[in-house]
Amino acid sequence: MITIENVNKVYETKTSRVVGVDDVSLEIKKGEIYGIVGYSGAGKSTLLRCMNILERPTSGKIFIDEVDLLSLSNKELRKARQSIGMIFQGFFLTSSKTVFDNVAFALKAAGVPKSERKDRVLELLDLVGLGDKANQYPAKLSGGQKQRVSIARALANNPKVLLCDEATSALDPSTTKSILALLKKINKEFGITIVIITHEMEVVKEICDKCAVMQDGQVIEQGSSYEIFANPTKPLTKQFIQTVLNFELPxxxxxxxxxxxxxxxxxxxxxxxxxxxxxxxxxxxxxxxxxxxxxxxxxxxxxxxxxxxxxxxxxxxxxxxxxxxxxxxxxxxxxx
Ligand SMILES: Nc1ncnc2c1ncn2[C@@H]1O[C@H](COP(=O)(O)OP(=O)(O)O)[C@@H](O)[C@H]1O
Ligand SMILES: [Mg+2]
Structure with a gap:
């Protein structure tokens, strides 16, 4: 479904050279929930942004459903991006628009005629549990509700893939659980492939079928979440696992x-x-x-x-x- 082949991303200015992603290859299968874990600066966001070419890799290839995204024209790429939804830690809602209009805007941008937008927006708001909030403005919503709006917006054009960049990192633990439950439901009902970036191993434990651990731009360990939890091999992976399976005896x-x-x-x-x-x-x-x-x-x-x-x-x-x-x-x- 998503094939990442030897992707590198180097940020170069006159005075500095920062390696964001260092020779990463990953295969994410259709319908999987795939976690990418690592500390801040590990290259997670850069890698995720390469998956929809928000960031152009310096080298390497990205395929989604066997389409080589780097071979597409700008117009073709815009079209391809409609099948890749994205949500962020900071939600990025438009504060001057109502909840309804925030979601409707994604449909408008994709050329969906006005007559079809209303039903679709209401259907999406129902799906995310905000059927009664259509006319509210984002400022009136809690963090969890804002993330639900951004999920509705990301799903507006029936994407095949949903990319989530620290989508629960700004939320308290119980709100995090409810957002993860929503993502699980979306994955199950619509078969959408979900990629989740996080620094919280709890998130991987909760919903990821597979995961990869990143450090210094590289994937240092990857596999089924269960195997990674049961048998981590790298020190950093062990550290992350420890945050969930803390076994220190007094x-x-x-x-x-x-x-x-x-x-x-x-x-x-x-x-x-x-x-x-x-x-x-x-x-x-x-x-x-x-x-x-x-x-x-x-x-x-x-x-x-x-x-x-x-x-x-x-x-x-x-x-x-x-x-x-x-x-x-x-x-x-x-x-x-
Ligand atoms: N636009 C940019 N320009 C220069 N360096 C960047 C840019 N974006 C990210 N980086 C650098 O790339 C590395 C990886 O960053 P990032 O992908 O944001 O990590 P993470 O999401 O894991 O915290 C960091 O060293 C960061 O400073
Ligand atoms: Mg990041």
Missing amino acids: EQLLESCQGTLVQLQFRGSIAGDPVVSDVLQKFPVQGNILHGKVEYIKDTPLGIFIMELLGDQQDVNNAIDYLQQRLKQVEVIQHA
Whole structure:
């Protein structure tokens, strides 16, 4: 659906040369919700703006539905952009226009006749839950409502792709949840491919099927969100995952702990897999669960538990080997 091939973007002035995007290749499939994560300055916005050629890559190629966007004339590109909606952290609504007119303007710009605009705008406002706000001005709306208007506007011309640049970063956590739920619904009902840029791993956890992590203009890690959460390989990715799966044990608990501490990872539902009771039956060791949590990565559970194992060291080691065979991801975090 969206193919990014060896894209580079260099900002060059007489006195400086800044690499915004450094040789990025990504494949985003139709109907996916794809997250791009990274700290400020990593190149996320630049990459997103390259996807609809708001920013012309210095080199590389961008295909949407197999159309090479860089080969299009300006007129063809304007047309192609109608199938790529975009929303931003700052909403960019026109304050002198009502909610209705903000959305209608996108239809007007695309040449939709006036007679057809009204029904379509009302349909879009209903979709985003603002059916009763058509005649309000943006200043009267909350941040979440403003983002809903900008989503309605972005969807006006039935895009195939929706690009979101930090769309929830200015919103409080509960409003963020409701906007993410709306994006999920749009993705499901209309099959729109969504690309979401964010510095919040929570957003990826909530709705992204896949994600890429960016640092210094490069994609350093990419894959299914679940795999990235379960098995991050790069230090930066681990840092981001930590913000969601924070597993620090209190210092005094670590100090008072006599046994070997192991961190166990359960993929999928743990209900059907009595591995903890099995290990305690098979080996003469004692086990205490000290800490644990189950996170849902886009609806699939990922459980992490910290267990203290007590007993003869050889038995404890055998128990850990057994756990490793059963669970794959078992890590000793403190020796006895
Ligand atoms: N128009 C521009 N001119 C010069 N440098 C830019 C421009 N836009 C972005 N940059 C630089 O490119 C790098 C990536 O920026 P950006 O894509 O905005 O990162 P992010 O969205 O991840 O915060 C940064 O170093 C930034 O300063
Ligand atoms: Mg940005």
